[in-house]
Amino acid sequence: MTEIGLDESQNQTVAPGTFWRLMGYLRPHKGRLLVAFLLLGLATAADVLQPILVKIFIDQNLIPRHFPETPLVELGAGYLLLVLLTACFNVLQLYLFQVLALDIIQRLRVDLFDRVQTLALSFFDKTPVGVLVSRITNDTQSILDMFMSVLSTFVQNVAVLIGVMVAMFVLDVRLALYCLALFPVIFAVMWLYQKVTSPVFWATRQRVALINAKLNESLQGMGIIQAMRQEPRLRREFGEINEAHRRVRYRNTQLNGLLTRPLMEVIYLLTLMLVLGFFGLRSFSHVVNIGILYAFVSYLSRFFEPINNMMQRLNFFQTAMVSANRVFQILDNPSRRPMSEGDRAPTITRGEVAFEDVSFSYDGEKDVLEHISFTAKPGQTVALVGHTGSGKSSTINLLMRFYPVNRGRITIDGHDLREFQEEELRQKMGLVLQDPFLFVGDISSNIRLGDTQITDQEVKAAAEFVQADGFIQRLPGGYNAPIGERGATLSTGQRQLISFARTMAHNPTILVLDEATASVDTETEDAIQDALRRMRKGRTTIAIAHRLSTIQDADLILVLHHGKVVERGTHQQLLAERGLYHAMYLLQQGGSEDSA
Template sequence: MARSVPAGADRAEVVERLRAQGEDNLAAMVSAMELVPGRGIDFAALGRLIALVLVLYLVASVLQWAQGWLLNRVVMRVVHDLRAAVEDKLHRLPLGWFDGRQRGDVLSRVTNDIDNVQTALQQSFTQLVQSVLTVAGIVVMMFVVSWQLALVALLALPLSALGAGLIGARAQRLFTEQWRATGALNGHIEESFSGHELVKAFGREEQMAQVFDERNEALHRAASGAQFVSGTILPVMQFVSYLSYVAIAVLGGLRVASGQLTLGAVTAFIQYSREFAQPLSQLAGMANALQSGVASAERAFELLDAPEQRPDTPRARLPHRPRGHVRFERVSFSYAPDEPLIQDLDLEARPGRTVAVVGPTGAGKTTLVNLLLRFYELDGGRITLDGTDITELSRAELRAAVGMVLQDAWLFGGTIRENIRYGRLDATDEEVLAAARAAYVDRFVRALPAGYDTVIDEEGDNVSAGERQLITIARAFLADPSLLVLDEATSSVDTRTELLVQEAMAALRTDRTSFVIAHRLSTIRDADIILVMEDGRIVEQGPHERLLAAGGAYAELYRSQFRAPVAGDDAPAAPAGPALPTTPGEPAP
């Protein structure tokens, strides 16, 4: 101070003396302070204030930690439940749903799309809650200061919402297209990698690369467009906020000039309006992640909303060991409503009999098996097992009574022992070994360094096609089913191994009903009954010798497998004479 202030002077006197000395700024500051001249600094009050601030910071830190913990728990639980729901849904979808979709696209929905939903929730959920609460608090304070200016500020909300809605709708379509293109690209990549040997064998690398470039370009266009369109939401909302800010400044200035508001109140309101625009800008900045997450969620929920297979309504139970008496009664089925495949088919397979099904490609042979196992539902008629309609049984119980060996041998990543035990999970090592010996798996497994503990990769590339087939046959041996389905079960094995496997399967078929689908007719000569199918109908049936003697469709199929190839279009066809017998002493047709 310019001059000393006498001891014992109160605050008003100190202010007067300062003004008299020309210290107007200092006088204004002293008048605004809780100052008692001569007392000095109240360290006790200062300590309490510092302690309060520390407590507030500590509480804020704890709340932020709790927020992160709760967010992580909520988001992870939501994503966990979504994955579980998708996995459970996949097991309830009919086989026809998978037939019409690329495996890579389905995998993309289960992995990429759900991961993107998780990312969107983690990045946006906290900011979304904070922004909404901040906006609500600021709106309350704005109405406290001036309800007229508050209404002006709130006019920005519908304008911003309108602009964001129009832009967001366009961006949402592009994000949906982006993730659809991602699924298509993943489907192509999966096909290329799983069939890379075939691609190289036919020299189709350039064509596959061209398809990849086309789908990659489609993904690039969709992703770029989605990001650009969604990114325009923020500038539009900021522009609306700036207009609101100018309107508040002009209207506030007029009210200050008219004496209706103080300058401090208008200044505070302008600050509130700027704080009001900040969370709105944060929401706009989250638009990309939110809309991308919504697009992925739509793809996941599209899968969850797909029509399911007819639910099980079990009204009957099979005995512990079914006899295996199968009847098809006026069965009709078609994959497409306007393309009937099987119509009014009647078939009976008695217990312990072997039924072979032959015919040209597309005749409906494998479809019979799919219908028996309820992979598809009938359009008409019924199928019975031991007199019980299979629709009255649960699918799990029905399929537990059937063992299958398919043309495409499926092995999962694991040891050979684990792949065989898949037929019956509670089987002992001795039972697994017995099944392997019966299927002649033991012959080649003993030569492997790790034996039955040899790990097979997911594609089974470290064993030959024939060895994969033998492992699946051993799996069927171990299951010991009442019904046996062999769909081209020996198509991948050599001739010598095929003869051995046929002997093993002959033993396996003992006392159980068997359906054998085969193209090599020499493998089903000993079947009890042979069904010849054409266009979904059974055109001939009977044992091998009788069908050959009849000289019909079966005889023609049989001869065609031993007929000499035609040299050219003008070359005469080989005479339909007697076929070469496949074993000594077999009567020629």
């Protein structure tokens, strides 16, 4: 079995259709988009008409020195009205485009978060958390910038260009055709910009993701970093990543400085020289209309201003396309957590668990489990023991359906594990990990975990059952005491007791314990063991044991070695065999034969 993660180390290209797929997020907002485009068209029309009024003033009033009061007032009022309308329409259309952009990015981020929830755990095994955070935050922010500033600017500037070209053709067809010939040159510059800068933008986004990944790793491991005096190494590594990011951004700045406005300014000056030369040569044989000359020069400036705006925003557009491609890589990732198969939808009633000749590999090459078979009867406790890497956690991962079973079969109450609906499986199976995870919130919310059907009395009863109520009551605020990230303000034992209370509040039929007492002190372990004895009554329990003393009363103990069950039996039976279990037990008891 192989799963696909995210690789930030390779240069990539924007997939075909990325832009149009991004535009698909506009479909639910067609009404507002139409209004925004209408306002944009009105603003463009009002802007394009302004030089026409100036031309009329020059030709009919300024040159003949004819200044009738009423027409001049009407002309001035008309010009002022067009300026005000242009400003008002632009403000309204800009507001609508920005609201649309916020709605689209909100939808895109929700889609991304939803998709991340369905990815297989093997995907997270291969992908640093910081890389995912970068794609959900930084990359979607780049897309937001495109919708806010690039999309509306491009549409508006294209509309202005069309209006300007129409006005130029009305004024002088031949000169307008000369200006029209500039479009291939402009498109060639845009194509060159896209071609040259695409690898740079990919490298930039990759460096940002690596910075986030290094930050996430450093902040989470700050205790180890300080304890092991790793600050100089981390500073050096972080500095190298930042330097690589700076070099890429510097290259981006160089390309922008060359291929955006400066190059367009050169083309504009050459075109202006062409227009002035055209009118200058024409003046030798024809009378030059000053109003038309002014209008043409004005339109020429208006012609290149939107092109300059688009060229300057190509930077944002290119970044957004790269970011969109990276976002869609997550949305399209084929990795899926194992889900139910078939239409039977059985229920878990008795809680009998059976492994039938199960073999498993994470990479599709080397098996970490080989031909595992055992049965846990309802109410029984089956313990898994063995050295590190023996396959204990992999067995639990398969039972919890975190990874798919491809060889062999796991059944619950005689039904294939793959047939159970996700909700049924998670409601009837309780998992307690060696390192319990607590969410930001309070004690009560961490026990309830969003289940509104669990009352405050049931939360308290669950805490009392696992002997967590005592220390909770001593906290400021009791069950409403705030919990920081990962419960850092609580001791390991306290976090573990809360995770036990969380499990009991949901009253599972099958209890899965992954070395639940490995990291707690002896006093807390005694409390947990007492709670465990009561929790296991009437429940099927599958437990990974680090301390063999904690599973001596298990109904069945499986000894795993290199992914195989090499011994099985009760505590006394395994001691009598004097095999691997016996050696492990002696080692933990201090090597005394009498202790066995």
